[in-house]
Amino acid sequence: MVPATGAVKNSSGELVGELLLWVSGGRLSALECSWYTDEAPTALPDPGDVTVAVEQ
Template sequence: MSDATGRPLTEQERAVLRHLLSAPIEGAQALRDQVEAATAEGAWDDGDGPSLDLVVPASAPAAPLADGLVPVDAAVTGPDGEFAGELLLWLQDGRLAALEYAWVTDDAPTALPAVSEITVTAR
């Protein structure tokens, strides 16, 4: 684990992460605590697609979860009410590592969806 570097998370990024971690899953509190300490590398519109690398300081408590996806489903609904994709939250060594938007629309999203457009359920 590295010390937190990068830029501060935006309020929208924090709100989305908190919303994704509102589901009743093992380790959710540790992950919510990590959101408050996390920083970001890159931006949604940096040309790397709709994703964001997260950096959590080594001093943050790790969640007791395996590497890979946080066990939540986060469906995104567009302004027209149609399914627009899903958000994927990745872990490495029990710490938040990345947030990815897997879209199904013709155009790639250039920003995170509003919290009101995200339906979160535990897996």
């Protein structure tokens, strides 16, 4: 488990999705981009649109 979240917001600051990291055997095995909008994104979000919060 990766103790962090990656919230994706649009230019208006509205939450539109999240990035999920999947780890297997101590290594990154997948990166998933989920969305909360009606249409799926066609590309990964711009890094400036992602806010990472580390859980403590």
